[in-house]
Amino acid sequence: MHITLQKSKIAKQSSVEITGSKSESNRLLLLQALYPEFELANVSNSDDSCLMTDALASSSEVVDIHHAGTAMRFLTAYFSIQEGRDTVLTGSKRMKERPIKILAEALQDLGADISYVENEGFPPIKIKGKKLTKHQVTLKANVSSQYISALLLIASKLENGLELTLEGEITSVPYINMTLSLLDEIGVESSFIGNVITVKPNTKQLKSKTLTVESDWSSASYYFSIAALSEVGTEITLSSYKENSLQGDSVLVDIYKHFGVTTVFNDNSVILKKEASILSPLKLDLKNAPDIAQTIAVTCFALGISCDLIGLHTLKIKETDRLVALKTEIEKLGGTVAITDKSLHLSASENIKELVSIATYNDHRMAMAFAPLALKTPIIIEDAAVVSKSYPTFWDDLKSIGFQIIPNQS
């Protein structure tokens, strides 16, 4: 269903509770399947985490993870070590275009039995679960960190652990560190020195405990954007967050200072405050925080400032080609965008066209990134339900802080 966001103004003070991080949840769900001694709290209610939970509980031969990239990559590793079990791992039409070869080859090098059902290098894949006996492998690290995290998550269950050598420039590093930190929290030892990651094997039962997932910082990004576009003095409180986050997207706190948004940590919440600021062009390398690129590009467009975003090489293989999608939709609104395979340049512009219908390309972040524009002009968001991939209550939460949202008739 398409929705219209009327020109809206949010309350001077508001608060929103955001569901647990999708990235942390998907890691911890897999670790819990390997180590049932853990309890989890504040697990994400996103479609992707529900799909991950269901896939881990399923005993059927075909497991369909729809659009969930991390689930696809993590489960490829997980099913590879389920001895005696055959699984076909498949997904949506887009998932069948998202490459898996680098991970599949690394697992094959470790001894896994993985074959392609349709196109070489892409899902669906057939996995014959078996004991993996090798422990040293080298992998290209500049395409997706999800391949690396997938291997690290199963590493402690390999008889000799894992020694992973990373080749090329390492992308999305905070996600790798998140995986290692979570391993550390459950008691699995690892090291990351230079381009080599080592994980020790573990055969013993780990100390049982409850692991609480911090709320999702990528979801928080839309409120940073809303704060940036709001009147001076506006405050938005988000929970539950901590100052020392495992999530790289918490870099939002620094980035949004540029737009006059200051962040105060208070118990388990963050308060975003819009302060007076002088706007200037923005230059950023987002190789460590690719999921907030869309939010930032739209904030700059709404504020009429130019930006140069680099380090965007992973955006082409996400839910859609996010570089092309951003250019197409911002230009519909009257902006000017130039893209390469790894960067985006937005020119400064003054006017935003009214009631433009934004296509979302099965990409939750397209819908959520463009929504804050309703603070400037009425806008239509197509296939609005797409947000459930990471943030099912997004539209209800926007309504609760003052957005006026009406479903379209068709």
Ligand SMILES: O=C(O)C1=C[C@@H](OP(=O)(O)O)[C@@H](O)[C@H](O)C1
């Ligand atoms: O490990 C993770 O949880 C993720 C890693 C990132 O992917 P890439 O490493 O492919 O950039 C990120 O974009 C994705 O949303 C979640």
Ligand SMILES: C=C(OP(=O)(O)O)C(=O)O
């Ligand atoms: C890229 C994303 O997810 P995934 O790769 O897990 O589909 C995302 O949530 O922005």
